[in-house]
Amino acid sequence: MLRLKRVRLDSGPQFHAYLHRSSRAVHPEVFPPATRIDVHRDGRVVSASVVHTDETALVAPDELGLSERAFAALGLADGTPVEIDHARPPRSQAAMRRKIGGAPLDAASYGSIVEDIVANRYGEREVAAFLTAAAHWLSADEVLALTRARLSVARRVDWPAPIVVDKHSIGGIPGNRVSPIVIPIIAAHGLTIPKTSSRAITSPAGTADVMECIARIDLTAEEMRAVVADVKGCIVWNGRLTQSPLDDVMIAVERPLGLDSRKLLVSSILSKKVAAGSTHVYVDIPVGPSAKVRSATDAKEMRALFATVGAALGLRIEARLSDGTRPVGRGIGPVLELRDVEAVLAGAPDAPADLRDKALAISGRILAFDGGLGAGEGIARARTLLESGAARRAFEAIVDRQGRNPSPPTLAPHRAHVRAARTGAITGIDCYRIATIARLAGAPAEKGAGIDLARPHGATAEAGDTLYTIYAGATWDLDAAVAAAASDPGVTIAPG
Numbered sequence: 091m092l093r094l095k096r097v098r099l100d101s102g103p104q105f106h107a108y109l110h111r112s113s114r115a116v117h118p119e120v121f122p123p124a125t126r127i128d129v130h131r132d133g134r135v136v137s138a139s140v141v142h143t144d145e146t147a148l149v150a151p152d153e154l155g156l157s158e159r160a161f162a163a164l165g166l167a168d169g170t171p172v173e174i175d176h177a178r179p180p181r182s183q184a185a186m187r188r189k190i191g192g193a194p195l196d197a198a199s200y201g202s203i204v205e206d207i208v209a210n211r212y213g214e215r216e217v218a219a220f221l222t223a224a225a226h227w228l229s230a231d232e233v234l235a236l237t238r239a240r241l242s243v244a245r246r247v248d249w250p251a252p253i254v255v256d257k258h259s260i261g262g263i264p265g266n267r268v269s270p271i272v273i274p275i276i277a278a279h280g281l282t283i284p285k286t287s288s289r290a291i292t293s294p295a296g297t298a299d300v301m302e303c304i305a306r307i308d309l310t311a312e313e314m315r316a317v318v319a320d321v322k323g324c325i326v327w328n329g330r331l332t333q334s335p336l337d338d339v340m341i342a343v344e345r346p347l348g349l350d351s352r353k354l355l356v357s358s359i360l361s362k363k364v365a366a367g368s369t370h371v372y373v374d375i376p377v378g379p380s381a382k383v384r385s386a387t388d389a390k391e392m393r394a395l396f397a398t399v400g401a402a403l404g405l406r407i408e409a410r411l412s413d414g415t416r417p418v419g420r421g422i423g424p425v426l427e428l429r430d431v432e433a434v435l436a437g438a439p440d441a442p443a444d445l446r447d448k449a450l451a452i453s454g455r456i457l458a459f460d461g462g463l464g465a466g467e468g469i470a471r472a473r474t475l476l477e478s479g480a481a482r483r484a485f486e487a488i489v490d491r492q493g494r495n496p497s498p499p500t501l502a503p504h505r506a507h508v509r510a511a512r513t514g515a516i517t518g519i520d521c522y523r524i525a526t527i528a529r530l531a532g533a534p535a536e537k538g539a540g541i542d543l544a545r546p547h548g549a550t551a552e553a554g555d556t557l558y559t560i561y562a563g564a565t566w567d568l569d570a571a572v573a574a575a576a577s578d579p580g581v582t583i584a585p586g
Contacts, residue, residue, distance in 0.1 A: 091171045094129075094164070097148060097155035103339040105163065105210045107138035107174070108148060108155030126177035126213055129154060129164060136164045137177045137211050160210075180206040186216065190223045197235040204239040207339055217339060225351035233353050234399050240336050240361035247311050247367045249318070251282040254367050255456050258359055259374040260392075261293060262382035264525045264541070265419035265442075267427040268374075269297045270325060271434050271449035271476075274484035276456055277323030278475045283456075284318045286328035286366050294528035294540055298327040299424045300431070303537055306493035321487045328362060337362075352383070352392045360399055370406045370459040372452060376414025380522035386411065408455060412448070416519045416547040419445040423533035423540015423561065425499055435482040444546070450476065502531075502538035502561040504568040508575045510551040514583040519547050523580030527560065531571035536563035557581050 097108055107127055121127060125140045138160050149155035154172055156164060166172065180186070182202035189195050189203070207217055228236070257272050269285060276283045287297035287307075301307050307327040309317065317324045337358055363371050373396055376382070377389045393409040400407035419430040419442040433441035434449065454469030463471060475481045524541060532539035544556045551557060557579060562568035 091173060092154035093150075093152055094131075094161075094166055094168060094170045094172045095149055095153045095155045096161045096168050097157055099157050100159065101157040103159070103210070104214055105136055105138035105160035106141050106157040107160065108141050108143055108157075110146065110149050110151045110153070111142050111144055113151045121174070121176075124213065126211075127174045128177045129156065129160075129172050129174050131164075131166060131170060131172045134164055134166060136160050137209070139213050163210075177211070180211040182206045186212070186220055189227075190219045192223060192227050194227070194229060194232060195235070197238060200232070200235045200239040201242055204236070204243060204336055208243050208336055210339075221340060221351075221354070225354060228351075228353040230395060230398050233357050233395060234402050236354075237357045237361045237364075237399060237403065240357065241364055243336060244361060244365040245311065246365045247284070247315070249282055249284070249315075249367045253369055253459060254282045254284065255370045255372070255459055256283065256285065256363055256366065256368040257372045257374070257452060257456060258363070260355065260376060260382050261296075262380075263376045263378075263414050263521055264294060264417040264422040264528065265427060265430070265445065265543075266376070266417070266448075267295070267297065267300055267419060267421075267431055268445065268449040268452055270301060270428075270431045270485065271445070271481070272453050272456065273323045273325055274435065274488060275449070275453040275472050275475050275481040277321060277488065278480040278484040279457055279460070279471065280322060281457070281460060282318060283323040284314060284366060284368075285323065285325045286314075286362065287325060288328055290534045292525075294422050294525050294533035295424045295427050296534065297325065298329075299534040299537070300427045301325045302327070302495070303424050303428045303499055304495050305489040306495065309492060317488070317491045321484065321491050323484070323488055324492060325488060326492065328366075352388065353395065356392065356395050356399060360396070360403060360405065363405060364403050368405065370456075371400065371408070372456050373407060373409035374412050374452065375409055376412050378414030378416070378521060380520050381414030383414070406459070408459075410455070414521065417521060417524060417543060418442075418448055420543045420546075421540065422524060422528045422543070423531070424537040425501055426540045426542055426561070435476070435485055437477060437479075437482075446476075499537035502536055502540075502563040504562045504565055506560050506568055506572050507556045508558050508560065508572075508579050508581075510553055510555045510557055510581075510583055512583055512585065513553045514551065514585050516545055516547055516549050516551060516557075516581060517584045518582035519543075520578075520580040520582075523578055524558075527571050527574050527580065530567065530574050531560050531562040532564065532567040536567070539563050539567065551583060 185199035290296035309326045396409040421427045421430045434446045453472035457468035528540045542559045
């Protein structure tokens with residue numbers, strides 16, 4: 091028996107148990123580092139991975155420390171006597187091994203694997219092996235089975251409206267912040283559009299990061315329902331809604347491995363749309379040489395998979411390919427992208443035309459879900475709602491109802507200009523390179539950091555003209571971004 095101790099370390103979705111090397115109860119050779127153990131008392135149990143320490147300030151020899159999330163999951167008080175044993179093999183272990191070996195699995199097997207992953211019965215190595223195998227060997231039937239398994243552990247939201255619409259982008263394009271424009275257009279029309287968004291994983295900003303600059307986004311499901319009941323739409327963070335608890339574990343493993351499976355992505359997106367109560371979903375698939383989807387063939391296969399799996403889940407899906415060869419808008423980073431959004435909603439003459447046009451095109455397709463509108467009529471209706479100011483008023487209502495940020499962030503204080511080395515036409519802007527430089531500058535963690543594009547694709551630049559301005563919150567971040575831009579600015583200029 092060991093005394094339970096809450097160790098105030100966040101190890102992410104993986105649960106960690108801390109044992110002192112001189113523990114009188116446990117010898118290191120019995121429970122070596124990285125061993126999976128079960129910690130239990132009175133029917134409560136969590137599985138965790140062992141970490142050894144010599145620091146008595148962290149855990150004493152007669153204590154068993156649990157990381158923050160593991161401690162919360164066990165639900166016992168500090169100092170409670172607990173027992174530990176070698177973890178029992180997960181029920182899904184045989185199915186997990188079959189998938190790692192490349193075999194197809196049925197729905198029951200995926201349900202069992204997902205349940206065990208979410209319950210932390212596997213370590214990072216096993217999850218990584220499973221994801222790597224799934225990234226290479228998933229049939230359409232398996233994508234559907236995995237999506238349903240995700241839904242079995244998700245918290246679902248229901249709405250009284252017969253049509254609940256949503257919009258999602260595959261991502262990978264800097265800027266491209268159309269959601270905070272589309273959602274108020276649709277809400278102003280009267281359709282229900284509860285938008286749940288993630289924070290950026292590998293990009294300089296996600297919709298949640300941008301919206302957080304102006305409003306509260308960490309709403310509970312009950313708070314989200316109340317907002318949507320009042321103003322028809324919302325733009326909130328999905329992290330507090332537990333719509334896809336599997337993603338918490340998977341993202342932590344996928345990120346360092348660099349996994350980017352389109353089939354896993356389809357499963358993740360559609361499970362969250364069903365969990366959010368959507369009935370009709372528009373999916374934007376940008377295609378370009380530095381986008382997430384780089385060929386038209388891959389994009390069309392992904393579009394077909396969205397349609398097949400979505401239909402089986404009872405969703406009406408419209409997935410469309412879009413231009414992913416260049417950034418959309420001028421700002422890249424939370425504050426800069428919010429500036430572009432507000433300019434479009436306000437009808438400012440200098441608002442980015444490409445951002446405005448894309449938002450109108452997507453809004454028109456979504457409005458066509460309303461039955462009485464054709465695609466052309468939908469775009470005309472969207473333009474009317476935007477130009478009349480109705481969309482802007484709807485956006486302000488959403489912000490106020492979610493809770494306006496009393497101290498909105500501003501542009502980061504340190505800046506540098508990246509200038510054209512020669513005169514000519516801008517024939518290419520590398521999305522991946524530009525995003526990398528913006529992240530080196532500190533985005534999205536530093537809300538005011540990022541890149542402000544001065545000249546779009548197709549414009550002419552004179553030698554010495556500013557191509558873009560880098561903003562950073564710290565001088566060392568600015569130095570890193572400037573050095574990267576000096577090596578490769580990500581902008582191609584043809585000799586003029």
